[in-house]
Amino acid sequence: MSSIQIINRLLLLLAFVTGLNAIEPTFIYKGSGGVTDLVYKNSKLYSATAEGKVDIYDTSSQKLIQTIEVPKIKDFIGDKVASKIYSVDIVDNKIMIVSQGRMGYRRVHIFQDDKLNEIISTNQSYTISKAKFINKDNLLIALLSNELILYNIPNSKAIYREQISASKFSNFALNEKKDRVVVADESGDLKIVAVKNGKIIKELKGQNVDNVFQVDYKQGLVITAGQDRRCAIYSTDGKIAYYKNGSFLIYSAGLSPSGYIGAFASDENNNITLFDTRSRSQLYKLGHHKATISVILFINENELFTANDSNEINYWKLK
Incomplete structure (x- = not known):
């Protein structure tokens, strides 16, 4: 390594330590509870929470405009409690919500025209960890057992159910066309899977040696x-x-x-480091998170939302 490269790296380290690249959130949204999932579409932000509610914000006015609540469930002593929401997604005017059901199983509701309809009940014994729309008629569902299900909504039927690996499922992310999905699990290896049939196309391995909590997938690039x-x-x-x-x-x-x-949650103080994936150099440091980071959602190259296990969602403008 040349002396110039060493100096550049030392300057980057100094900037990180002294907070020269640290920025403040532009706005902080307050919600119903700890955030488990975020979706942004058409200037609206959909926030799934552990308190059984989906908060919907108009990001133009920065105001909460609607809250959807799923039915409560009974705990082991028979008391009614909030049903934790695991996933939210939207296509057209349909909002899909995955929430906790009875006996550890999960259920799926569709909210449309101000009505909440259950499309998958706990009777189907699905331990759903995550689900996303492929299109208005089909959902991609991941079970804790690391099985993928392509579920047809009009016919209330699984098109396929494929075991991806023997390791416990962690997370998945779809590509832009929604024809491929990267699946992460506790092994640390990633699988690229064809959405149309649930078959593994390739594996990505060698960089993680333990459980991968989250993944994202953009323009042929995957982050863990x-x-x-x-x-x-x-x-x-x-x-x-x-x-x-x-x-x-x-x-x-x-x-x-x-x-x-x-971007990744980089330390025990819940700070987030942003870096250039090409040069690998640090760009920014984002703080002001009260709890463990749960979601990092970019909406373009200059704006993003970050959420955590508290009821706050930070909105950031980088420049």
């Missing part, structure tokens, strides 16, 4: 959040594979739409 304190970057063509170290378990990670900016 690892229990091994590693934030890995892979290109699906196999040309790029490296990781950046955190100082604590990395619970959340995300990519900008271009894939040029990566």
